[in-house]
Amino acid sequence: MAGTTTVFLIxxxxxxxxxxxxxLDRESDIDLVDDAANAAHGFAKFRELKPxxxxxxxxxxxxxxxxxxxxxxxxxxxAKIIVLADHAGDAExxxxxxxxxxxxxxKDVSPEELLKAIRAVAAGRKYIPDDIAxxxxxxxxxxxxxxxxxxVLRMIVGGMxxxxxxxxxxxxENTVKSHVQNVFGKIGVSDRTSAATTAIKRGLVRxxx
Numbered sequence: 001m002a003g004t005t006t007v008f009l010i011x012x013x014x015x016x017x018x019x020x021x022x023x024l025d026r027e028s029d030i031d032l033v034d035d036a037a038n039a040a041h042g043f044a045k046f047r048e049l050k051p052x053x054x055x056x057x058x059x060x061x062x063x064x065x066x067x068x069x070x071x072x073x074x075x076x077x078x079a080k081i082i083v084l085a086d087h088a089g090d091a092e093x094x095x096x097x098x099x100x101x102x103x104x105x106x107k108d109v110s111p112e113e114l115l116k117a118i119r120a121v122a123a124g125r126k127y128i129p130d131d132i133a134x135x136x137x138x139x140x141x142x143x144x145x146x147x148x149x150x151x152v153l154r155m156i157v158g159g160m161x162x163x164x165x166x167x168x169x170x171x172x173e174n175t176v177k178s179h180v181q182n183v184f185g186k187i188g189v190s191d192r193t194s195a196a197t198t199a200i201k202r203g204l205v206r207x208x209x
Contacts, residue, residue: 010042
């Protein structure tokens with residue numbers, strides 16, 4: 001159909017795929033050409049279908065799609081990709097946008113906003129819902145963690161003590177303490193429990209559930 005936007009969905013949760021299809025199947029100007037349940041199959045179908053818009057789930061049992069975005073843009077530098085996440089963590093949103101995603105929505109998005117996002121992206125615009133834009137604005141100017149600090153934070157989330165972190169990284173406990181204090185200062189917390197909670201909420205570290 002002339003003027004129809006082709007959409008391809010890559011998402012591992014069956015109920016989410018069914019929900020998106022139910023919404024899009026009612027629209028005459030949008031055609032959900034296919035969907036895929038895992039990252040590898042999804043990328044292969046993306047190469048084959050060359051959709052106008054790709055909705056890419058954020059997490060899969062064996063991968064995080066943000067890490068794969070470079071591959072999509074190597075395949076098609078003009079790809080229009082909307083990331084579909086379970087929740088809005090500012091660190092993950094920022095990383096996805098920096099890597100070239102043109103939209104970021106959560107799975108609790110309303111049907112109306114889903115359609116709005118697809119149509120905006122298909123027309124060449126970026127789409128960030130107001131609530132997600134607010135989350136991003138709250139953290140503008142925050143100092144980014146270094147790779148080592150991110151590793152230390154990940155280990156804190158995993159419940160490791162300073163001694164265990166020092167052994168794993170082959171550094172002194174005093175160095176670990178310094179890293180921990182730097183992490184606390186950058187993310188605005190004062191204890192390990194708050195650090196772990198904040199890290200998960202903001203998407204500063206990846207937690208495989």
